[in-house]
Amino acid sequence: KISGPHVCGDSLDIDPQTNQILIGSWRKEENLQVWDYNARQKIQTVPNDFRGPSRIYSSRWLGAGHMIAAGSDINMCRVIDRSTLMTRGCLVDLPGGVYSLDVSCSAAQSTPLIAVTSSQSVFLLRPTEGLLP
Structure with missing residues (x-):
């Protein structure tokens, strides 16, 4: 059992390589955390962006080197x-x-495709080469 995060939406993602869980919370403080699945312990809290806090509704691991978080x-x-x-x-x-957001990674694409919903729109993003997973 993991206690603490206030999860709203699809804001839970498990990294199958490390068994780390990325958890986004619908709150202003400690809204994005990384937990160890086996130990059921919080590893770290990701600091808010300098623009301010966002209540997280969706989060995903993006390969071995990055994570994505989105909210209101x-x-x-x-x-x-x-x-x-x-x-x-x-x-x-x-x-x-x-x-909501989703990530599509395929062997045919050199970079992942990220889809993000906001209002009545879907935004499609493709990171630059420096952000390869």
Whole structure:
């Protein structure tokens, strides 16, 4: 049992290589955390972006080196470096909260495709080569 996060939406993702769980919470503080599945312990809290906190509705691991978090309040989706916990890229000022996202990685594509929903729109993002998973 893991206690603490207030999960709303699809904001839970398990890394099958490390058994680490990425958990987004619908709150302003400690809204993105990494937990160890086996130990049921929080490993770290990801700091908020400098633009301010976002209530997280959706989060995903993006390969071995990054994570994605998106939510409401500042209506933003951001890609975060897994080792430095710094924002590497973001989509800001969206027309509404981001309530879902998904990532498509295939051998035919050199970079993943990220789909983000906001208001009545779907935004498709493809990271630059420096953000390969």
